[in-house]
Amino acid sequence: MTAFAAAPLALVLALAGCTTTVSSDSGMPGMDYGGGASSSPSATVQGEFNAADSTFTMMMIPHHQQAIEMSDMILAKDGVDQRVRDLAQQIKDAQGPEIEMMERWLDEWGMPSSAGMEGMDQGDGMMSDDDMTALEAADGPEAGRLYLEQMVEHHQGAIEMAQDELDDGANPGVLALAQQIITSQTAEIATMQELLAQL
Numbered sequence: 001m002t003a004f005a006a007a008p009l010a011l012v013l014a015l016a017g018c019t020t021t022v023s024s025d026s027g028m029p030g031m032d033y034g035g036g037a038s039s040s041p042s043a044t045v046q047g048e049f050n051a052a053d054s055t056f057t058m059m060m061i062p063h064h065q066q067a068i069e070m071s072d073m074i075l076a077k078d079g080v081d082q083r084v085r086d087l088a089q090q091i092k093d094a095q096g097p098e099i100e101m102m103e104r105w106l107d108e109w110g111m112p113s114s115a116g117m118e119g120m121d122q123g124d125g126m127m128s129d130d131d132m133t134a135l136e137a138a139d140g141p142e143a144g145r146l147y148l149e150q151m152v153e154h155h156q157g158a159i160e161m162a163q164d165e166l167d168d169g170a171n172p173g174v175l176a177l178a179q180q181i182i183t184s185q186t187a188e189i190a191t192m193q194e195l196l197a198q199l
Contacts, residue, residue, distance in 0.1 A: 049171040052165055052168035053170060053171040060161060060162075061106075062126075063124065063125070063154075064095040064098060064099050064102075065099060066127060067095055067154055068096060070132070071088035072092065073143075075089065075092070078140065079139060079140030081199060084144040124161050125154040125156055125158060127154065155186075155188060156189065159186060162181040162185075165178035166179060
C-alpha cells in the first residue's frame with residue numbers, strides 16, 4: 001500500500017484536516033456499475049473532499065485502466081469461453097466511463113491526473129508485468145482461466161481500496177462510487193469463482 005499510494009499521498013497530504021468545496025448544479029446520478037456504463041460519466045462531484053477522496057480517485061484510475069487492458073487482451077483472443085468474454089466486456093464497459101468521471105473530478109479539484117503514476121506493481125490487486133505478460137501469452141481456455149484468476153485478485157484489491165474510502169472519505173459522490181464498486185465487484189467475484197469451477 002505504501003508503494004502504491006506514495007505518489008498521490010505526496011500530493012494530497014497537505015489536504016489532510018481541510019476540505020475544498022466544489023459546487024454543482026446537479027447531483028451525482030446513480031451508476032449501473034455492474035450492468036453497463038455510468039449514466040453520466042461527465043457528472044460533476046458535489047461538496048467537500050478530503051485527502052482520502054483524492055487519493056482513492058488517483059489510485060482507482062490506473063487500477064481501472066489495468067482492468068480494461070486485461071479485458072482487451074481476453075477479448076482479442078480466440079477460443080475463450082463466451083461467458084468469460086461477456087464478463088470482460090461488462091468490466092470494460094463499466095470502468096471506462098468511470099475513469100472519465102474520476103478524471104473530471106480531479107480536474108475540478110485542481111489535482112493532477114494519475115495517468116502517469118509509477119511504482120504500482122501488485123499494490124491493491126494490481127498485476128505485475130510478469131502477470132500481464134503471462135495473460136498476453138496464454139491462449140484459449142487457459143487464457144480464460146488465467147484472466148478469471150487474475151481479475152478475482154484485482155477486484156479484491158479494488159474492494160479493499162473502496163472500503164478504505166468508505167472509512168475515511170468525505171465526498172458523497174466518491175463515497176457512492178466506492179460503495180458501488182464494493183457491491184458490483186463482490187458480485188462479479190462470485191460469478192468468476194463459479195466460472196472457474198466450471199472451466
